[in-house]
Amino acid sequence: MTGMNRRSLLKTGAAAVAATSLGAPLIAQSRSLKIGSYGGYFENSFKEHVYPLFTEATGIAVESVTQPNSTDWLVTMQQATAAGNVPADLSLYARDTLIKASRIGELLAPLDLTKMPATQNLDGYFVFEASDGPLGVGAMSWFTAMVINPGEVEAPASWAEFWDSNTYESSLGLSRNYNSQFLDIVAATFFDGEATFATEEGIIALIEKAAEIKPNVALWWSAESQMEQSMKNGDVIGGQYYLDVANLMAADGFPIKPVFPKEGNPQDYGSWCLSILSDKADEAAEFINFSSDPATQALMSRKIGTAPLVDKSKTDLTDDEFAFVSGTPSIKPAYEAYLDKETFIKESWDKMLAGA
Numbered sequence: 001m002t003g004m005n006r007r008s009l010l011k012t013g014a015a016a017v018a019a020t021s022l023g024a025p026l027i028a029q030s031r032s033l034k035i036g037s038y039g040g041y042f043e044n045s046f047k048e049h050v051y052p053l054f055t056e057a058t059g060i061a062v063e064s065v066t067q068p069n070s071t072d073w074l075v076t077m078q079q080a081t082a083a084g085n086v087p088a089d090l091s092l093y094a095r096d097t098l099i100k101a102s103r104i105g106e107l108l109a110p111l112d113l114t115k116m117p118a119t120q121n122l123d124g125y126f127v128f129e130a131s132d133g134p135l136g137v138g139a140m141s142w143f144t145a146m147v148i149n150p151g152e153v154e155a156p157a158s159w160a161e162f163w164d165s166n167t168y169e170s171s172l173g174l175s176r177n178y179n180s181q182f183l184d185i186v187a188a189t190f191f192d193g194e195a196t197f198a199t200e201e202g203i204i205a206l207i208e209k210a211a212e213i214k215p216n217v218a219l220w221w222s223a224e225s226q227m228e229q230s231m232k233n234g235d236v237i238g239g240q241y242y243l244d245v246a247n248l249m250a251a252d253g254f255p256i257k258p259v260f261p262k263e264g265n266p267q268d269y270g271s272w273c274l275s276i277l278s279d280k281a282d283e284a285a286e287f288i289n290f291s292s293d294p295a296t297q298a299l300m301s302r303k304i305g306t307a308p309l310v311d312k313s314k315t316d317l318t319d320d321e322f323a324f325v326s327g328t329p330s331i332k333p334a335y336e337a338y339l340d341k342e343t344f345i346k347e348s349w350d351k352m353l354a355g356a
Contacts, residue, residue: 031060033283036067036088042304049303054290060283070097070270074107081107081277089278090287092139092270095128096335101273102130109274110134115285118292121310125332128271136271137288140297140306143243143326144181145258145265152237155259159189162238168216173227173239176220178349179338181266181331182240186210188263188331197337203345211352220353231256244305247324264329269309301325 035051037043043066051062065088067073074097080087093101101107110133113119119127119137126138146162148155153167162168174182186206187196196202218236221227224245230236232254243265246258272291274284290296297308298315307326308315315322338345 034063034088036065036091039066045304070094089280108135109276116289118289138309141269145243147241149237149255150257173219173236178346194334197334260327267330
């Protein structure tokens with residue numbers, strides 16, 4: 001959940017707009033909902049911009065619960081569930097953590113989508129279906145993007161151009177983490193996408209292709225600040241970086257430009273999930289329905305800097321507002337492969353990085 005942790009520190013860069021009316025408030029009742037979200041700026045933005053509108057529209061009071069990254073929160077929820085406690089009715093889970101939770105079982109309650117008609121606005125990919133029904137509905141997303149220094153190179157049409165040493169020798173910055181979605185980029189650019197991860201032979205082919213770019217990499221970054229400084233200094237002229245941060249840097253006058261090449265950029269997302277012990281299924285359904293409304297998705301893009309999970313045409317986002325947080329096409333990471341073949345992928349990737 002690198003992206004979601006990062007948002008706890010991210011300053012806002014989206015344009016301020018008047019909040020859209022999302023319906024008349026219902027008669028106030030003693031109804032409430034505990035909602036978990038990542039702390040700092042991210043949680044504060046929800047408390048300031050999203051929860052009050054939801055309460056105004058429904059009469060349901062929200063208690064904000066600060067949760068850590070998805071992996072740690074899953075452990076917390078496992079322990080709490082075993083003890084019969086409900087730290088939060090609704091929580092945010094990354095897709096890989098949601099897959100883990102579904103495999104563990106007896107942690108998340110199936111969601112009744114008939115009570116959430118606005119979820120029909122979402123692409124079906126963002127509704128996570130398990131054997132016992134839907135366990136997660138997409139909340140918001142974020143992108144890792146191709147970035148370049150527009151003063152040094154023209155925008156590539158394809159990720160494949162980064163392998164050209166005539167242009168990019170010793171000048172790229174790429175993430176050094178095995179699951180940082182660079183392998184997904186390789187799969188989408190040179191192979192059959194996610195299906196390539198199905199076998200160990202396919203994974204080796206991906207890593208061997210990734211190894212071919214090593215002469216062009218000046219920085220394998222492990223901290224966001226490393227790539228930020230290298231772009232600012234001109235030590236690298238391209239690579240992969242977070243779309244929203246890159247746009248913030250560009251707005252501040254630094255030499256960086258996000259690009260959506262023909263293969264697209266990796267898109268990650270978080271989902272709303274209901275604790276199996278929660279007695280707030282109806283209230284949770286109302287919040288998920290509210291969150292899935294295109295007006296709320298646009299509000300979150302403007303106020304929090306997340307990418308909407310509904311088509312741009314369903315929102316009132318301008319072209320500039322949409323481009324600040326999103327783009328097309330998108331690359332879907334191979335979440336299950338990173339879980340099922342974690343040791344093999346990590347060891348093979350680390351061996352590639354350590355090699356000559």
